[in-house]
Amino acid sequence: MSLSIFDASIPVFLRGFDNFSAMLAKGEAFAQEKGLDPRTLVEARLAPDMLSLAGQVQRASDTAKFCAARLTATDGPSFDDNEANFAELHARIAKTVTYLKSIDASAFDGSEERRIVLKRRQGEVTLDGRSYLLTFALPNFFFHLTTGYDILRHAGVPVGKSDFLGPL
Template sequence: MPTIHELTIPVLTHGLGVLSGYLDKAEAHAAARGLDPAELVGARLAPDMLPLSGQIQRASDTAKASVARLTGLAAPSFPDSETTLAELKERVARTLAFLGGVGREPFDGAEARSIELRFGKFQASYSGADYVTRFMLPNFFFHVTTAHGILRHQGVEVGKLDYLGRFD
């Protein structure tokens, strides 16, 4: 059975790496076609969904906050003020730096830690293990997948292998 550390840090790091690669492709796409990159940053799949910037911000927030909830460490706070692809890429890099600084020890006992969530009307209580598998990972990958869909819909050449990322 994988540890909570193994289910979080490497998985979140991988997914954030995928997002960083998407941002590189978005930048290249905009440059090659003479598009304003701000159009990609603000692109949405539907009017009531967050734009690309919001998807990247929520993936970052999910990664940081989840590790904090599971370990008791303080997560860095980033304002949701990114308006360029470069700023979004920097946010991903800062999130990766935070995750890279968290070792295995803070996760000791995390599988049994009680995690309480309250978002507006949503309330849930999980063990650490259930939180990771039933909330954190689905939520994180919802935002990664939605970022993929937005970019694909905007004509950026991203595909399944980009989503899956490196296999090493």
Template structure:
């Protein structure tokens, strides 16, 4: 956060590098899950459909939501169109492709578009409600927390399933 009231936050630096690091880590984690499944003779769909509780979304959906949140953060704060992805991934390869496509999109958003986004008004429309934010409130109170909720849940599902992961995998290099 800014050290003084007069110091502005760099919304690009507060979002894009953080999201890119986590997406890159998630690609590595996904690769470890795929290798583990192969070594242990665990069916791909078993891993992709794994969940921590019966009423939660499966691993594959967690990856899709990580992707959606990353795209949303970059697009909304970078003032560009948010691409829509089909959410139809059914294999490790398709999830890898989804994550790479998301990384490529986030990297493509020009830093200049983030200028002034901390005070930009953002409106998110969901089937049950509409949420209004300034850019900074969105990033710190919704965008990043929601992104990391699904990132952490994906990691936890794999750990719970037996994939040998640790904190260094989650945090990355």
């Protein structure tokens, strides 16, 4: 049996969000333990022109939910990008996970050949569903998870590779 587009996307996103949520919890506990204002972590960024930790959660959420929507030819939910604390970041992830879990695997049937059009600054890019998932959506999702991890780690939160990978 071959690997389906559903299997290569939804379970991967769900696992990533489980791990991201656990890392955020460690960040929240770290702030409390050190007497830091938690907003300093939520607003932290690696460079001035990069998104904050909140922005990384928002973009990971958008990447996963709009990937699922594009591959199933449906409309994904739109969320305001206004999360300002750890509780709101956890809620954003929870809403995304609820949406992803609501999609039946059969909705992905034929999605490997579905035409996906991305509007980029450089113009439109058209990919088939397989290429879209493997060359854009998954790498983009993991970019934002990794950058969120890096922000927490750079701020001193005791997270490591095993936190990023999660339990096996």
